[in-house]
Amino acid sequence: MDLRPVAVGLRRKDREELMFTYTKTLQYPVKIANPNPALAKFIITQYGGPDGELGASLRYLSQRFAMPYPELKGLLTDIGTEELGHLEMVGAVVHQLTRSMSIEDIKKAGYDAYFVDHTAGVFPASASGTPWSASGLGVKGDVITDLTEDMAAEQKARTTYDNILRLSDDPDVTNVIRFLREREVVHFQRFGEALHAALDKLDQKNVYAMNPAFDAAAK
């Protein structure tokens, strides 16, 4: 094949930065020795539940388009991207917990309702079986509102991971969940700092005088 370079002038180093690209590693190791579909039944909620990683990534990656300040565009992009990595990790946990199951294992764990619809596939649904829905995330197009939503979202995800830690009796699983839970704490801190920075740019006598994600552009 004779392929001429299309992007003339792009240096070799620039290529990796052109778009979303895949890195063929997880953010944190997932290595679960013992399959256990009973645990997968509720951990799936962080894949496709209301406070799960799919909603988190889409919340932040969608909110950033309306954001007027560079540090907010950066932070929402960088945390949103990390959440996609967490989605992959939770998917890996569910996959490894449900690998090489026998029909007996499935029945004993009460995994039959999920199994009949999805076999051993990883489907974005909540622990109660409700398929993933965008109604679990908010994109209001307002700087203060969206960042306040993000702080609450990180707390909801942290509580969910706390509850998973209460229920999990497998050290290989809790090792991964502790990592994911700690990331929620760090993200809460960063969103709070970002809100702080945004507030500093607003009218200090009335921070609600206008919405800088909409009104500044109209000036």
Next chain:
Amino acid sequence: MDDQTTMTTQQSDCGNYKGALPQCAPLAVSYVPMQGSNPPAYQSGEALTRGTLFPGLDLPFMNTVNTSNPYAGTPLGELMALQFIVKELQLYLDTHSGDADAFKALQSTLRLCEEGRKKYVQLYGPVTMSDLTACQSYTWISDPWPWDYAERTGKS
């Protein structure tokens, strides 16, 4: 955040586990204390295992922490640890862009990460598409993929 904002909120000495709040601030909004500049940091492997680079933000449930991770001490584990430091410093710098020490730390970690990835790719195959420039054939699709139980840890 511009440098002035950083200055006004981060000069007080609150220690590692507390941050600075403005003396006066607008009503009816949320304020999270700002993490101070140049905060203490864990070593790379410990940071990955604990889920944060910063001891001040390490707030575990029931005060129970991970003491290791499954790939600690393997080539893949070391690469993951460096990638994790890069991510933590990126998020920190997004809200502390004026912290020159953190920026230098990011640059040196990125260099280590690049070197580490090259060595890893020679042993176990590509991590990104551009790594294929150093490979003999199209090994991008080779097993194991990251979610497979058997990863490319170097332990076999």
